[in-house]
Amino acid sequence: MRKIIALLVVFIAISCSQEKQSISKIEGKRININDSLTANQEIEDFIKPFRERIEEDMNKVLSYAPKDMHKNDGELETTIGNLMADLVKSQSEPVYKKRTGKSIDICLLNHGGIRAPIPAGPIKTRTAFNVMPFENSIVVAELTAENVHNMVAYLAKAKRAHPISGLTVKLDKDLKVTEALVNGKPIEDGKTYTVVTSDYLQNGGDRMNFLKNPETLEVLDYKIRNAMIDYFKTVDTIPAQLDGRFIQQ
Amino acid sequence: MKRRDFIQNSLATSAFVTLGGLSLQSFTANTAKKHITILHTNDVHSHIDPFGANHPRNPNQGGAARRASLIANIRKENPNTLLLDAGDIFQGTPYFNYYGGELEFKLMSMMKYDLATIGNHDFDNGIDGLFAQLPNANFEFVSANYDFKNTVLDTHVKPYKIFVKDGIKIGIFGLGVKLGGLVDKRMYKETVYNDPIESAQDISRILKEEEKCDLVICLSHIGYNYKRNPERPSDLKLARATKDIDLIIGGHTHTFLQKPTIEKNSKGESVLVNQVGAYGVYVGRVDFYFDDEKNVIANGKSIIV
Numbered sequence: 166m167r168k169i170i171a172l173l174v175v176f177i178a179i180s181c182s183q184e185k186q187s188i189s190k191i192e193g194k195r196i197n198i199n200d201s202l203t204a205n206q207e208i209e210d211f212i213k214p215f216r217e218r219i220e221e222d223m224n225k226v227l228s229y230a231p232k233d234m235h236k237n238d239g240e241l242e243t244t245i246g247n248l249m250a251d252l253v254k255s256q257s258e259p260v261y262k263k264r265t266g267k268s269i270d271i272c273l274l275n276h277g278g279i280r281a282p283i284p285a286g287p288i289k290t291r292t293a294f295n296v297m298p299f300e301n302s303i304v305v306a307e308l309t310a311e312n313v314h315n316m317v318a319y320l321a322k323a324k325r326a327h328p329i330s331g332l333t334v335k336l337d338k339d340l341k342v343t344e345a346l347v348n349g350k351p352i353e354d355g356k357t358y359t360v361v362t363s364d365y366l367q368n369g370g371d372r373m374n375f376l377k378n379p380e381t382l383e384v385l386d387y388k389i390r391n392a393m394i395d396y397f398k399t400v401d402t403i404p405a406q407l408d409g410r411f412i413q414q
Numbered sequence: 415m416k417r418r419d420f421i422q423n424s425l426a427t428s429a430f431v432t433l434g435g436l437s438l439q440s441f442t443a444n445t446a447k448k449h450i451t452i453l454h455t456n457d458v459h460s461h462i463d464p465f466g467a468n469h470p471r472n473p474n475q476g477g478a479a480r481r482a483s484l485i486a487n488i489r490k491e492n493p494n495t496l497l498l499d500a501g502d503i504f505q506g507t508p509y510f511n512y513y514g515g516e517l518e519f520k521l522m523s524m525m526k527y528d529l530a531t532i533g534n535h536d537f538d539n540g541i542d543g544l545f546a547q548l549p550n551a552n553f554e555f556v557s558a559n560y561d562f563k564n565t566v567l568d569t570h571v572k573p574y575k576i577f578v579k580d581g582i583k584i585g586i587f588g589l590g591v592k593l594g595g596l597v598d599k600r601m602y603k604e605t606v607y608n609d610p611i612e613s614a615q616d617i618s619r620i621l622k623e624e625e626k627c628d629l630v631i632c633l634s635h636i637g638y639n640y641k642r643n644p645e646r647p648s649d650l651k652l653a654r655a656t657k658d659i660d661l662i663i664g665g666h667t668h669t670f671l672q673k674p675t676i677e678k679n680s681k682g683e684s685v686l687v688n689q690v691g692a693y694g695v696y697v698g699r700v701d702f703y704f705d706d707e708k709n710v711i712a713n714g715k716s717i718i719v
Contacts, residue, residue, distance in 0.1 A: 184706035186448060186582060186628050188660065192701040192718045193674035195690050196484060197475065198464075204479035205486065208524060212462055212478065215517050219508050294508060300538050364598055384600065390511075 223291040227397035234405050235282035239326060241336075241411040245283055245296070246328035248403060249393075250274055253303060254330045256392040257361045260385050261305050269305060270347050270358045272330035273316065274389075275371045278363065279328070288403065293393040301363040303387045306379035313358050315375035317345040320411065329411055336413040343414070363389060448580050448704040450629065451495040453485060456665030457692035458499070459506030459535065460518055465693070476694040482525045484697060489526075492701075494579040497526060498586065500665035501533025501635035504544075506693070514539050519550035527553040529575055531588030531633040532560065533665060537601045541565050556588035556633065559613035564604035573617055582628045582704060585621030589614060589634040589652070591666050610636050610647045611655050622658035629702060632662045638669040638689050653677035653685040661700055664689035673719040674700065684717055 234245040254272035261269055281295035308316070317334055320327060321342050335344040345351070347358060357380050364384070367376045397403070464477030489495050499522065504515045515536075522530070532555055536544055545566040558573040574587035589610040593602045614632060621627045632652065640646040649664040657680045670691035679685045690696035705713075 184708060186704040187707040187710040188629070188702055188715055189447065189705035189710045189713070190701075190703040190716045190718070191660075191686060192703075193686055193688060193699070194719065195671070195673070195688075195696040195698050197696055198477060198480050198484065198694060199475050200464075200480075202480040202483050204477065205482035206479075208479040208482045208521060211521065211524065212517070215509065215513065216463065219512050222512070223508065294511070300505070300511075364600075368598060369595075 223289060223294070225290050226287040227290060227292075227394065228288040228400050229402045230283045230285050230288055230405060231402055232285045232405050233282060236276060236279045236326065239407045241324070241326050241334075241413060242407050242409075243326045243328075244405040244407060245279055246274070246276065246326050247330070247406065247408065247410065248283075249279060249296075249389075250328035250330035251404075252396040253389060253392055254361055256396050257303050257305065257385055257387065260387060261359070261361070261383060265305075265381075265383060267307075267359055269331070269361045271313070271316075271332045271360045272328070273332075273360055273362045273366070273373075273376075274328040275363070275366055275373075276325045276327045277371065278365070278389075283403075288397050290394060293390050293397065297390040297393060299365070299389075301365050301389045303361060303385045303389060303392060304364050304367050305359055305361045305383040305385065306367055306376050307357050307359050307381040308375065308379055310352050310354050310356050310358065312375040312379075313347065313352050313360075314345075316360070316373075317342055317352075319373060319375065326411070333410045334412075338413065340413065448582055449492055449494060450579055450582055450584065450702045450704070451488060451492045452498065452631065452661065452663075452698075452700045452702070453488060453495060454498045454500065454633075454663045454688070454690065454698040454700075455481075455694060455696075456500035456635075456663070456689060457502040457533065457668055458518070458694045459502055459692060460504060460510040460515075461507060461693040462509050462517060462521065463507075465695075472693065472695050478521045478525075478694065481694055481697060482521075485525050488699070494582075496528045496577060496579070496584065496586075498631070498633055498663060499527060499530035500633050500663050500689070501531045501588075501590070502535045502665060502692075503530065503533070505535040505538045510538070514543055515547040516550050519547050523550065523552035527551075528577065529553055529586055529633065530555050531635055531665075532557055532571065532590055533635040534591055534593060534597050537593070537597050537605075540601045541567060541603050541605060545570070556586060557590050558587045558617045559608040559610045560590045561606035561608060563606070567605075573613075574621060576621075576625060576627065582702075583626065584629045584631065585625055585627035586631045586633060587614070587617045587621065589632060589636050591636050592647075610634070611652055614652055614656050614659070618656050618658035628704065629661075630659050632659050634662055635665045637667040638664050638671075638687070639667070649687045649689070650675070650677055653679060653687050655680060656685075657681045657683070659685055660702070661685070662687045663698065668692040670696070674698075676717060676719065684715075686717070686719075 250272040465472040577584045639650045669689045674686045674688040690698040
């Protein structure tokens with residue numbers, strides 16, 4: 166009997182030591198990161214030079230805005246929208262021309278893509294990050310005349326101040342297109358037109374389907390935000406104007 | 415019944431007789447409960463500094479340096495801790511625009527992150543941009559449903575990784591969201607997206623049955639739940655459609671769960687699904703306690719959330 170008990174003790178010891186482990190209890194929660202936690206000094210010191218370098222750059226004054234510019238300061242065109250479309254077109258033109266030998270006819274951006282106003286006064290690098298926080302990149306799509314008509318129809322139907330440049334559109338009181346000119350001339354059947362836009366829109370963003378299957382597509386590897394920064398560096402005071410490029414009469 | 419079978423089988427062998435060195439003391443030591451702590455973040459989006467005091471939603475919250483303190487404290491309390499991230503480490507502050515993810519990876523390495531999966535925004539500087547930052551990460555990336563064979567990430571991202579902590583075998587695999595329509599093809603290049611649920615069924619079986627993991631965790635960037643698009647793969651769908659996962663750590667949808675969701679898997683067993691919103695405002699903590707399987711069978715498993 167004693168022998169059996171001894172054997173059992175040994176047995177239990179072995180069987181327990183080899184027993185498969187299984188989950189007996191789970192506790193789950195979330196922990197808020199707030200100022201009740203002391204900042205780790207080593208991490209803080211490591212971040213500091215990165216932060217200071219960014220701050221210095223962000224606060225650099227690049228240009229000057231004569232007045233507040235925001236995306237609702239006009240009906241179908243806005244001061245900030247006109248600025249954006251004009252600068253994307255002018256900054257992209259030399260890059261595109263050098264690569265393809267062609268010129269850019271039209272710029273089309275989207276109203277929703279303008280994420281912040283430009284306040285009157287000094288324009289800093291930070292301004293470009295606020296207006297354009299996304300990594301949207303510039304592409305040039307060559308469209309058939311038919312698709313340029315589709316673009317004009319889209320703009321008329323959307324009734325939003327999508328930024329345009331190189332294109333003028335007039336609508337009547339029923340939002341019917343009465344005039345659509347590319348660089349002052351009517352759209353010619355059989356001709357193609359080059360449209361500079363963002364990769365986001367060209368890929369079907371905002372349902373601009375007329376951009377989806379262009380005749381040719383050139384990816385400029387040039388971010389819209391960088392185009393803004395480059396442009397601001399070249400002008401003393403930015404234009405802030407409505408010029409009737411997209412109106413309802 | 416099972417236990418009696420086991421006794422009989424054991425008595426039939428002769429090996430145990432020779433193992434006389436084991437004492438009652440070692441018996442006690444072996445049954446001391448093992449404890450694994452899992453800490454996790456998701457969608458931190460380059461938020462290295464805390465939000466300002468005037469931020470409308472998260473005033474004075476977040477911040478990498480504070481997170482590092484919390485993690486160090488928990489590690490001191492339990493050295494058997496794993497720190498994980500469910501993707502979208504990149505994009506959201508100028509730190510990313512200026513340094514391309516260098517600082518994010520370096521800080522995560524200093525905090526001793528153990529593993530991460532890849533979110534759609536981690537492709538924002540292209541797959542080459544992500545690849546270029548890998549030397550700054552002292553931790554690895556896992557993805558079971560992205561096939562990187564024809565990309566620069568080939569061999570750099572494995573489907574899963576196994577950790578052993580205090581004798582507990584922990585298998586962790588990654589899942590990524592569908593890239594088409596979300597990320598420009600020019601960014602993700604030849605990365606192939608495979609069905610995440612099928613990949614999870616496959617890998618979780620390997621981890622449980624072949625690798626014999628005690629704990630299986632999925633690091634997912636497929637999103638918590640799509641109410642308006644119930645067919646779309648999500649963490650809740652994944653939990654219901656698999657049978658070998660213990661914990662799903664999610665991301666992508668920036669879902670601020672107040673506590674982990676308990677979902678039933680295809681065998682009717684409980685699976686925890688957790689996601690801690692975004693921007694490093696929260697860290698998720700899940701503690702697993704282990705016991706001998708027979709005790710768990712006898713006493714059951716408790717889940718406290």
